[in-house]
Amino acid sequence: MLTTQWWAMGLMFLIGFASMAIVMWLSIFIAFRSRPLYQKLNSQLDRYQQVVEPLRRLAMIGIPVLLGLFVGVSTAARWSTVLQYLNRTSFGQTDPQFGFDASFFVFELPFLRGLVAYASAIVLISGLAAIATHYLYGGIRINGREVRVTRAARIQIAVMAAIYIALQAVSIWLDQYATLTQDTGTITGAAYTEVNAGIPGRAILAGIAALVALLFIVTAVIGRWRLPLIGTALLIVSGLVVGTIYPAIVERFTVVPNAKQVEAQYIQRAIDATTHAYGLDDLDVVSYDAVTTASQGQLREDAATTASIRILDPAIVSPTFRQLERVKQYYQFATHLDVDRYEIDGQTQDTVIAVRELNQAGQTNSGWYNNTLVYTHGYGVVAAYGNSRAADGTPQFLESGIPSTGKLGEFEPRVYFGENSPEYSIVGAPDGAAPIELDYPRGGNDTSDTNAATFTFDGDGGPVLDDVVKKLVYALKFQSADLLLSDNVTDQSQILYDRNPIERVGKVAPYLTLDTDTYPAVVDGRIVWIVDGYTTTANYPYSSVQQLSSTIADTYTPSPDFPLDDVNYIRNSVKATVDAYDGSVTLYAWDDEDPILKTWQKIFPSTLKPASEMSEQLTSHVRYPADLFKLQRAILQTYHVDDAGTFYSGDDAWATPEDPTQTSGVAQPPYYLTMQMPDADAPSFSIYSTYIPAKQATDTGQSVLTGFLAANADPGRTTASSRC
Structure with missing residues (x-):
C-alpha cells in the first residue's frame, strides 16, 4: 500500500x-x-x-x-x-x-x-x-495614454486570456453542482433561492464567460480589443446582477414571506439525504407512553437488565485499579478504563478492563539505557466484573495479578504496543545473549527492581538495526547518539516506534478516520487493541455537515484533531486490530457495501480482509463505536423530525444533556451497558444516551427526558430511538 x-x-x-x-x-x-x-x-x-x-x-x-x-x-x-x-x-x-x-x-x-x-x-x-x-x-509599449502592442504579443496575450476565461466558464458551470453541499443556514444544499435563481444564474454566467473567451480569440485574429473588453465588462455586471442582486430579490420577496411553504421540498430533501448519509434511514422509532403506576410482576420482565446494571464506573475506578493492581511505580493504567463483555462460566459478563502499561517516569534510575533497553513493555490486563463488588467495596477482579491469572485463560501478556508506550524502544538480542528487558517483578519479600524476570522480544515489530546506515538514520530521527554508541544495540536489535494503536492503523490506512476510543480485548491468546475505522466525506449532496471534533467531544473525550473534520457522510466500514505484542495491524472490511470503501479497495486491493475471516472470539468483542454513536446522536437532535414543516419550525428540536458532574458544560457521554431493548427477546450489549428538549438545554432549573437513543452494540447491530 x-x-x-x-x-x-x-x-x-x-x-x-x-x-x-x-x-x-x-x-x-x-x-x-x-x-x-x-x-x-x-x-x-x-x-x-x-x-x-x-x-x-x-x-x-x-x-x-x-x-x-x-x-x-x-x-x-x-x-x-x-x-x-x-x-x-x-x-x-x-x-x-x-x-x-x-x-x-x-x-x-x-x-x-x-x-x-x-x-x-x-x-x-x-x-x-x-x-x-x-x-x-x-x-508592449506605454507612451502616456497610448498603449502599443505588437502582433505577436497581441496573439499570445489574447490566446492565454481566452484560455483563462474559458476555464472560468467551466469553473462557474461546476459551481452549480457545488451548491448541493453548501450550508444555506436552515439546511445543507440548494434551497429555493439557489434552485430558482443561483443555479440558473451560474449557467448564464458560464455561457457569457464562454462567449468572452471566443471574443478574445477574435481579437487574436483581427487585432481589436474593444469586443473582449466590452464582453469582460458585461461578465462583471452580469455577475453582480445575476449572481447577487437577483437571488437577493428572490430571497426577499418570495422566500421570506412564504419560507415554510416554498422551502418544504428542499427541507425534505435534506432530511432524507442526511438520515441516509449518517446511516439512520433504518432507525426504529418506538413511542413510549409514560405511566405512573406499576403492575404486579412488571419488574420481573426486566430482571435480566437490572442484574446487569453496571455499578463499576470506568471513568472513576482507575485510581482503585492503580492502588490495587499497579504493583510497581513503573506501571500505569489509563485514566478512563474500557467496558467490554466476556463469556464467563457460560454467561456473558460486562467487564471493566485495563491494560497494565509502562510508566517510565516511575523508574528509580532513569536514563537512556533503562528507558530504551530495559523498560520496554507493559504486562498483562486487569479486568473486573462490572455489576458486582467485593465485600469491602473494592472491585471483584476476574483477571488480575503478575503474572496474570483469572477467567480469561492463557494469553501473551506483554504489551510492547499500547496507548502509553514509550516513543521508541530497542529490543531483541543475539542468540544466547542474556535478556535485559524487564518483564515483570518477581514475588516474595524482595520487591526491589533487581528481583525481576527478564525477557527478549522475539517478534517482528520494527526495523532491524543491522547496519550503520540504519542506526545513523534512527539516531538522527530520535536525536540520540547513544543509539550509535551503545554496545547493546546489535545487528539483531529491532527498534519499535509508532506504537500507539490509532497511530499505527493511521499509517496503514491513511484514508480512514479513526475512532478516538480504542479498547483492548483478550482474543485468541493475544491482547489486541480494537480500532474502529470510518470512511467519511463532506461532499454528499443535501446532507447536513457536522464538525466531527466538536461533536464527539464530551467529558472523557477532548476535542481531537482530524485530517477531515467536516463530514456529512460516515460509515463504520473497517474494524482494525493491533497486536499488543508485535504491533501487527489487521484490517477487516466491516461494511463491504460502502462505496467509499469499495473505491479504496480498488486502490489498495490487498490491504483488507473480509469480515468473514474474523475469528469468533474477535467478533464477540467488536461493538457499535462510540464516536459514530455520538455523531448520530447529534444529527438526531434535529433530524429525528421527518416532517418538513415541523423541522422548519424547530419546535421539536432536542439536545444532549450536559454532564451534571462537570462545570464546563460538556456533553454527557454515552454509556455501554447490557440491557434488554423494548420488543427484544433477550438482553444485549448496548450503547445508549438521552435527550432533553433543546429549549431546556440552557435551563439549569429542570431537564425533562424527551428521548432515549440506544444501539445494539453487538455484531448485527440495529439502532432504536424511543420518545417519552
Missing part, C-alpha cells in the same frame, strides 16, 4: 511540476523569441534589460523550475482525490436536483474543480509572465 501511495504522489508531483514548468517556460520563451529586435526602448527599460540580460538564461529556466516545484508539491498532496476519481464507485443514490449519482459529488466534482483550479493558476501565472516579458523587451 505504501508503494502505491508513493508512486501516486511521485506521479502527481511530476505532472504538477511539468505542467507548471513547461507552460511557464514556453510562455516566457515565446514572448522572448517574438520580441521586436531593432526597436529603441526608453532609458528605464534599457536599464532593466542591462540588469536582466546576464541572468536571462538562468531566469528562463530557474523561475519555471521553482514555480513547478511549488505546484508539484501541492498536486502531490492531492493524490487521494485523483485516485478516488480514477477508481470511483457508484453509490446507487441520485441527487434530487440534477439526477446525478452521489459518486459525482463525492469523487468527480472535487477532482474536476481541483483540475480547473490548477489549470487556471498555471495559465494566469504564465500569462502574467508573458506580459512582463513582452513589456520588458518592447512587445
